Amino acid sequence: MEEAKKKSAGDLRREALRYDQKNGYDRLSAGDEAAMRTYCEAYKKFLDDSKTEREAVVSAVALAEARGFRPFTRGKALNAGDKVYRVNRGKALMLAVIGAEPLSAGVNLCAAHIDSPRLDLKQKPLYEDTELAFFKTHYYGGLRKYQWVTIPLELHGIIVLKDGSQITVALGAGAGDPLFTIDDLLPHLGTEQSKKPLSEAIPGESLNVLVGSRPFKDDEGSERVKLAILDLLNEKYGIVEEDFISAELCAVPAFRACDIGFDRSLIGSYGHDDRVCAYASLAALLDCSPARTAVCILADKEEIGSEGVSGMKSAAFDTFMSDLCETQHTPLKVCYEHSLCMSADVTAAYDPNFPDVFEKRNSALVNYGLGLCKYTGARGKSGASDASAELVAKIRRILDDADVVWQMAELGKVDAGGGGTVAVYMAERDIDTLDAGVPVLSMHAPFETVSKLDCYMTYKGMKAVYEAKEEK
Numbered sequence: 001m002e003e004a005k006k007k008s009a010g011d012l013r014r015e016a017l018r019y020d021q022k023n024g025y026d027r028l029s030a031g032d033e034a035a036m037r038t039y040c041e042a043y044k045k046f047l048d049d050s051k052t053e054r055e056a057v058v059s060a061v062a063l064a065e066a067r068g069f070r071p072f073t074r075g076k077a078l079n080a081g082d083k084v085y086r087v088n089r090g091k092a093l094m095l096a097v098i099g100a101e102p103l104s105a106g107v108n109l110c111a112a113h114i115d116s117p118r119l120d121l122k123q124k125p126l127y128e129d130t131e132l133a134f135f136k137t138h139y140y141g142g143l144r145k146y147q148w149v150t151i152p153l154e155l156h157g158i159i160v161l162k163d164g165s166q167i168t169v170a171l172g173a174g175a176g177d178p179l180f181t182i183d184d185l186l187p188h189l190g191t192e193q194s195k196k197p198l199s200e201a202i203p204g205e206s207l208n209v210l211v212g213s214r215p216f217k218d219d220e221g222s223e224r225v226k227l228a229i230l231d232l233l234n235e236k237y238g239i240v241e242e243d244f245i246s247a248e249l250c251a252v253p254a255f256r257a258c259d260i261g262f263d264r265s266l267i268g269s270y271g272h273d274d275r276v277c278a279y280a281s282l283a284a285l286l287d288c289s290p291a292r293t294a295v296c297i298l299a300d301k302e303e304i305g306s307e308g309v310s311g312m313k314s315a316a317f318d319t320f321m322s323d324l325c326e327t328q329h330t331p332l333k334v335c336y337e338h339s340l341c342m343s344a345d346v347t348a349a350y351d352p353n354f355p356d357v358f359e360k361r362n363s364a365l366v367n368y369g370l371g372l373c374k375y376t377g378a379r380g381k382s383g384a385s386d387a388s389a390e391l392v393a394k395i396r397r398i399l400d401d402a403d404v405v406w407q408m409a410e411l412g413k414v415d416a417g418g419g420g421t422v423a424v425y426m427a428e429r430d431i432d433t434l435d436a437g438v439p440v441l442s443m444h445a446p447f448e449t450v451s452k453l454d455c456y457m458t459y460k461g462m463k464a465v466y467e468a469k470e471e472k
């Protein structure tokens with residue numbers, strides 16, 4: 001037998017000193033690989049069931065209830081091992097697993113968001129032009145408008161009648177449902193449009209959804225196509241045109257989550273941002289056995305600045321936490337100052353097709369695991385909460401102890417742009433917060449791509465954080 005080659009002094013020093021990362025597949029155990037497959041199939045189902053924040057809440061509550069979670073009633077005593085949740089206005093969800101350690105020792109928290117970029121209908125959406133009927137839209141979140149034309153769209157949301165009763169709409173989700181679309185110019189007539197910058201080629205007011213073309217039968221009046229659509233809507237949902245005033249309807253891509261690549265290593269879908277981290281945070285909470293209390297918040301409105309009663313800035317979160325704390329006569333501020341939060345949101349994956357906007361040495365790579373962002377923000381870290389070195393060290397320890405594949409990530413070149421998420425609003429509450437999430441290709445596009453390994457490692461990382469025992 002040949003003798004193993006002796007390592008040179010340089011090799012030994014290299015091993016000891018350098019930080020050289022490996023592709024996650026080079027260290028994935030067989031057990032993790034099997035668990036990853038199961039996990040990703042369940043995640044794909046969650047995606048298909050959850051095209052809006054409201055639908056994500058319904059899906060998440062069903063999963064939580066099946067695992068023993070119950071609605072939390074203010075003032076009710078809680079014991080270690082209890083699993084509770086509270087829905088905020090149908091659009092956000094907070095869950096907790098009560099630990100044996102007191103809430104005065106702080107909680108381990110994961111915060112993600114369940115809203116995604118989309119096209120919201122205006123409050124007076126329906127109109128007819130040249131015997132075609134359309135819905136006017138106002139886009140929600142930072143989307144690239146040119147990507148949203150000539151793709152199949154579904155219609156999701158609710159209509160609230162004046163008497164308070166609600167009608168749920170999920171058109172396109174069922175087999176055989178009709179779909180919708182937004183048209184674009186043919187290349188033959190697109191010469192002038194093609195000269196415009198991408199951001200101007202499709203103006204916001206041209207994102208009008210085509211909803212019909214057939215005129216009302218045997219009628220001589222005006223706007224017969226619009227009338228025929230109203231007639232159909234009345235028949236199907238019992239609504240009249242004025243009811244759109246109190247509706248929240250949106251057009252979302254009609255794609256179903258699917259495997260991408262010959263090797264099926266990736267998942268393509270609408271809404272990975274941020275249901276990929278929301279699902280990881282939720283699934284990890286359902287599976288964890290924490291010593292400290294573990295809390296998961298799935299927030300709304302992140303894509304438009306975390307504003308509003310259902311966003312991360314809302315006191316609804318503080319109210320939930322103080323309701324928990326009051327069961328142990330603990331001041332909320334004492335709980336907060338000892339707590340630890342992962343702000344679970346996606347980051348940009350390095351895209352070799354667009355190398356100019358990335359700084360390769362500090363970018364998240366596909367299949368290199370959960371991406372930790374010490375800071376987000378733009379131009380000089382503006383708007384970033386910038387996690388402390390102490391916190392980053394603690395998270396390194398927690399993730400390494402749990403054998404999680406992770407990497408450091410920065411969203412793009414210093415002067416190229418930037419972004420933000422809910423981290424800053426958690427940090428403002430006096431909670432130590434670090435951003436962490438799945439690297440995404442084509443973020444905010446109607447069809448985004450993530451790696452299965454990164455999805456699973458995000459789940460594993462969040463579970464390790466919930467179960468972390470150390471105190472501040």
Ligand code: MN
Nearest residue numbers: 273274345346
């Ligand atoms: Mn996000």
Ligand code: MN
Nearest residue numbers: 273274303444
């Ligand atoms: Mn986003």
